[in-house]
Amino acid sequence: MLKEERHQAILNEVELHNRVLLTDIAEILGVSIDTARRDVKELDEENKLRKVHGGAISLSFTNYSPGHNIYALPQKTKIAEKAVKLLKDGGVILIDGGTTCLELARLIPLKLKLTCFTLSLPVAMELLSKPNVEVIFLGGVISKEAQIAIGANAVHHLSEIKVDYSFIGTGYVDAVYGLTEFDWDIVQLKKAVIKASKKAILLCISEKLNSQHRYKTCDLNEIHTLITELDPEDIMLKPFRNQQIHLL
Amino acid sequence: MLKEERHQAILNEVELHNRVLLTDIAEILGVSIDTARRDVKELDEENKLRKVHGGAISLSFTNYSPGHNIYALPQKTKIAEKAVKLLKDGGVILIDGGTTCLELARLIPLKLKLTCFTLSLPVAMELLSKPNVEVIFLGGVISKEAQIAIGANAVHHLSEIKVDYSFIGTGYVDAVYGLTEFDWDIVQLKKAVIKASKKAILLCISEKLNSQHRYKTCDLNEIHTLITELDPEDIMLKPFRNQQIHLL
DNA sequence: TATCATCATGCTGTTTTTTGCAATAATTTA
DNA sequence: TAAATTATTGCAAAAAACAGCATGATGATA
DSSP states (O other), rough: OOOHHHHHHHHHHHHSEEEEEHHHHHHTTTOHHHHHHHHHHHHHTTSSSSEEEEEEGGGTTOOOOOOOOOOOOHHHHHHHHHHHOOOOTTTTEEEEESHHHHHHHHHSOTTTEEEEESHHHHHHHHHHOOOTTTEEOEEEEEEETEEEEEEEHHHHTTTTTEEEEEEEEEEEEEEEEEESSOHHHHHHHHHHHHHHHHEEEEEEEEEGGGOOOOOEEEEGGHHHHEEEOOTOOOOOOHHHHSSSSOOO | OHHHHHHHHHHHHHHHHEEEEHHHHHHHHOOOOHHHHHHHHHHTTTSSSEEEETEOOOOOHHHHOOTTTTTHHHHHHHHHHHHHHHHHHHHHEEESSHHHHHHHHSSSOOTTOEEEEEHHHHHHHHHHHHTTTEEEOOOEETTTTTTEHHHHHHHHHHOOOOEEEEEEOEEEEEETTEEEEOOHHHHHHHHHHHHEEEEEEOOGGGBBBBBBSSSSEOOGGGGGGEOOOSSSTOOHHHHTTSSOOOEE
């Protein structure tokens, strides 16, 4: 059997079933494990599939890029960079929805070992590319706009967990009125998130500071740390300084 | 024997079998290996075939688009088109993971009113663009490879629902051995999906027919309808005809 | 017809590629 | 952490590719 035929057979198997074991290749094609491994390695180098421990998987599973343009991305990236530094190996965290939180998910180092809960579809998709992050999606009815799970079911799931850190966003935040939202459903959810976490970290671009809306999520003192893209000493953060909240 | 005749004979062989060995050329045409090699080399330079170590393969054999695009998309689209016709306004369905099911999600008409459960992140993302589809994600630990929720939590969620139709995929299917999978976890999940549905519809490209693997999901008679890209009368479906299963 | 150039073919020896095996290291899994 | 599986590395045998050369056929030309 020609090598190219083996390659074709392996690719076909991977495309059809998304994965294949080296031992299966060896058996089906009647070659040694070593040859199967070499074949897979070559196909990997040609970017025809991805070699993994013990076998190979299809590329279509590893490639996901949201790619849309995100508003105020540089600021959000800066916030996410600060937030990443709080993560510890072996930690259990929750990541909320929203583009800032998505940015945090994106910046999680590949070698960092985490257990990560989320309610956000985009965040969950992003986390798929982190080999050492166990992803747990808290299910429920999906909100089309926010792309997150909401409703009683999601809230109930949250009542059953307690994470080290939760990284949350907010629609509006004010030094006096605390965190507020446009949506009643979202407020219920965020309350539950905060209750489910030992420490709640708020990721928020400075543009949202000193704004408020209809429904209240919580007071500022329920938030452990506020991360903005600003220097913690920035004048804009002055109203937040004389509170228990940490600034980063 | 003239060189041109040999060339024609070699090309003929390659057309017929997609491949040929140098040793076979030499033997069949009664020339030395070197001549066979030279012939193949010339044909390669003329782009009539591709020379590889030990022989030659047909050009069509090697032209193969890897990665991002979905394997056998036309077939899967055809299957999805058939499946969409089963959907009724106001129906409650479940859509499994996999590219075929994703294609079904994509083809759901915008005006169709549905309640749709799913375990698959990509399917859920796709359904976000359907304004009249209520999406409910059944949460759990996310499998990085399959991009679906798995584990006890997901199975438990499934035990609490009953949908009209579930549209499922399978790794392998055989008329005698039924549906089988590579993964134990996935089998548990599919069992639960089938149990949670009044009628289970299997979406499966014909290439997967008559294949099997380690772990068994269910017998064929637990599936209500099998949809392939083939005509229901196709000869390939013969082994599936004398069963209770419907063919589409 | 004789001579020469060209080309196809097969042979020889050398180099490269492929493949399987064994020992060791790294990794997963229980 | 220990056991099992998988990777890596080096090596050797076999197969194939390659380069160079000799032979013989062909065909053009003097």
